[in-house]
Amino acid sequence: MESGHVEGEDEKHSNRQCQVGWIVPTTPGAEWIFDKTKFLVNEANQKHYHTDLFGFTERLQITKYVEGNFQNWHMDMGHGRYSVRKLTFSIQLSAPEDYEGGEFEVLSYYDPQSFPKSQGTMIILPTYVVHRIKPVTSGIRYSLIGWIGGPHYR
Numbered sequence: 001m002e003s004g005h006v007e008g009e010d011e012k013h014s015n016r017q018c019q020v021g022w023i024v025p026t027t028p029g030a031e032w033i034f035d036k037t038k039f040l041v042n043e044a045n046q047k048h049y050h051t052d053l054f055g056f057t058e059r060l061q062i063t064k065y066v067e068g069n070f071q072n073w074h075m076d077m078g079h080g081r082y083s084v085r086k087l088t089f090s091i092q093l094s095a096p097e098d099y100e101g102g103e104f105e106v107l108s109y110y111d112p113q114s115f116p117k118s119q120g121t122m123i124i125l126p127t128y129v130v131h132r133i134k135p136v137t138s139g140i141r142y143s144l145i146g147w148i149g150g151p152h153y154r
Contacts, residue, residue: 001064016071016133022059023144033060033144037122041089041148044124051086051126057149062093064142065102070135073107076147077127084149085127091144092121099139106131 001019023030034056045051058081076088090104096117104123105112107130115123125131127147 001062015074017069018071018133019064019066019069021062021064023062024059025056030060037089037091037144037146038148040122041087041124041146045087045148049087049126051150053086053148053150055148057081057084057147061145062142063145064140065099065133065136066140067136067138069102069133069141071133073130073132075128075130083152085147086150087148088125088127088129089146089148090123092117092119092123093142093144094140095119099136099141101135101137102141103134104131104143105134 001021023033025031025034037060038055042053045053077083077085092104096119103114103117105114106125112132115121133141
């Protein structure tokens with residue numbers, strides 16, 4: 001794993017503190033992960049978002065948060081290669097009793113909304129939704145993150 005940072009940011013002023021590792025489709029034994037997550041994201045897209053999608057835009061990210069690690073408010077879309085990201089998914093890999101803090105929150109109209117910490121929970125949201133991971137106060141939190149892309153918004 002490597003230190004997680006936001007591209008273009010100085011590590012001293014990073015938007016997040018965590019460690020990240022990567023899974024590519026050619027990783028031995030990983031094909032089923034890509035197939036299953038793509039199926040679930042497509043299902044959610046058909047039901048809720050109705051976005052034009054063409055598939056994964058990048059490697060899958062395994063993220064490790066230890067005590068004091070966090071990710072500040074951000075969106076997952078941006079310029080360049082990030083401009084085709086349409087949907088983000090996050091899968092909770094750790095059991096809730098393995099850590100404290102580390103809540104996944106989205107910014108809503110009034111107050112941040114937290115999602116369940118149950119192991120296996122999959123959160124799927126448009127990449128323009130502002131979200132964060134609150135600081136982990138004890139233990140270790142693991143998640144699997146991925147992005148599904150599509151044609152540029154018009």
